[in-house]
Amino acid sequence: xxxxxxxxxxxxxxxxxxxxxxxxxxxxxxxxNLVLDFEMYNSKIDSSRKDEGELNVAKRLLLxxxxxxNEAIALLKRCVAIVIQLLRLF
Numbered sequence: 696x697x698x699x700x701x702x703x704x705x706x707x708x709x710x711x712x713x714x715x716x717x718x719x720x721x722x723x724x725x726x727x728n729l730v731l732d733f734e735m736y737n738s739k740i741d742s743s744r745k746d747e748g749e750l751n752v753a754k755r756l757l758l759x760x761x762x763x764x765n766e767a768i769a770l771l772k773r774c775v776a777i778v779i780q781l782l783r784l785f
Contacts, residue, residue, distance in 0.1 A: 718752045720760050732760050
């Protein structure tokens with residue numbers, strides 16, 4: 696079987712199986728879905744045997760996306776605040 700240094704490994708009936716895994720952040724809903732970013736497990740940092748592996752991947756992804764889209768998030772917050780104020784008028 697082919698593998699690389701970043702492969703995660705699991706054993707089935709004593710045989711190694713190599714794979715990659717990760718987390719994806721996307722916008723979903725009625726409009727077309729849009730992938731914002733993704734983060735792969737890093738076998739040197741995360742381990743498929745540790746419970747916190749998924750959380751570590753998600754934290755790295757979230758920190759990067761918030762940094763990359765910080766201005767868009769701030770604009771969205773302002774828009775939501777304006778809409779809430781307008782709704783209170785009615």
